[in-house]
Amino acid sequence: MTIEWTRAPYELLLPLWRQWLAEDTQQTGHWPLLDRWLKRQVPQLKLHTPGRSVRGKNNPPGISIQLAISAAMFAAMRYLQLAALLEHSYRAQSPAFDAVGWDSTWSPADTHHIPPAALWYWIALRSTPDASAPEVLRDAVARKAWFLRMQPLFTASPDSQDAALMLWHGLRPGWASLLQARAQASEWSTRDLEQFIALQNQAPPLWLRPQGNMAVSELAQLLRDEGVAVRLDHDGLCALGGTGIVQTTPYKNGWVEIQDRASQAIAASVAASPGDKVWDACAGAGGKSLAIAARMNNKGMLLATDLHSYKLEELKRRAKRAGVYNIRTFEWQGREALRLPAEAARQQGFDWVLVDAPCTSAGTWRRNPDARWRFHAADTAELLDLQKTILDSASQAVRRGGQLVYATCSWQVSENEAQVAGFLTAHPDFTLQSSTLVGAPEWDADTMFVAVLKRCA
Structure with missing residues (x-):
């Protein structure tokens, strides 16, 4: 719109x-x-x-x-x-x-x-x-x-x-x-x-993610019935106007979440199954945590941590609305190895660890154009050090044969491919499975990066 x-x-x-x-x-x-x-x-x-x-x-x-x-x-x-x-x-x-x-x-x-x-x-x-x-x-x-x-x-x-x-x-x-x-x-x-x-001169649409087992087409019709203008785009769903999403019955009942298409792709790269042990290390308000948990059918355990407790409180509210009960939360500073919960400790680490790292957020300038004028080399250098520290700390919690997913909402090579290359050099027990930029220009969405790495068995 x-x-x-x-x-x-x-x-x-x-x-x-x-x-x-x-x-x-x-x-x-x-x-x-x-x-x-x-x-x-x-x-x-x-x-x-x-x-x-x-x-x-x-x-x-x-x-x-x-x-x-x-x-x-x-x-x-x-x-x-x-x-x-x-x-x-x-x-x-x-x-x-x-x-x-x-x-x-x-x-x-x-x-x-x-x-x-x-x-x-x-x-x-x-x-x-x-x-x-x-x-x-x-x-x-x-x-x-x-x-x-x-x-x-x-x-x-x-x-x-x-x-x-x-x-x-x-x-x-x-x-x-x-x-x-x-x-x-x-x-x-x-x-x-x-x-x-x-x-970069256009705001992307408001992308939506069905929560639970509801088909995209069914959700689209329910939203249309309540006055939301929606569009189906290659199995993706976005709102174009009309009634606000948060006012609708599907949202209030936890059947739909607001989540950019690129962000959904990052969550999908964590291919967790019911019963897995998963850690979302930089969970924020939990959009990706909820998307991952939806595929786990409330089986297994998903640990969501963040530096800020108020974000985790928002995640708890969203999880309750969505009917997700296998998420646990607590604060983690990112500068030290995580003390493994008992479930993960029994198998000597998590099956999946997601590090959606703090970044320059250059990939979200379409939604937040004022952020481009806060983009400076000095800030990038500080963030690169922080990303490396968090990635090093979080990687210690991946079990043998488990997988580590690194993501940012930036298109900068230094924050993405270069960061992954440096990590692999320092951690020869990990191998790169895939690495890609998702979102714009291929999709009308934000631009994000995701890499999947596997720890040797």
């Missing part, structure tokens, strides 16, 4: 943007997580016509103005750097620019120096060339002319690694080498890479 956010009124967007800028009190470009911030701010907006909807050719009936405003804020995050460059060139009245040089000095904090009305008009023009301008923007005609003059300079090159074209698609030119490494590792064609880059 594509929401025409440009129908959201500027009289609501401009004050909201000023509130967003105010969150960065030190003007460093460090804002809170946008999705969480919007959940607090958008419901409080005073609409001139309560309950009015945004209607357009791409919008189903009933799309609220609040959703359009949220979509607008996400669009602003996607094109933040592009808008800054357009503003800079417009003020200088110079169409010439060095995209790589610009990127090396640009910071999200620079957004503070762009008048909100001007920034929003650049964002609107990038999304819809015939978009209207804020009434307070007196030079809108000149700005639109400038945009039309600049656009060919961004899009003229057919090379997806061209710095200007990357800016046009909301990606920093400095990431070109990282994307090229990914393309080589995954043996992407030029078209695959172009598709991946283009998808």
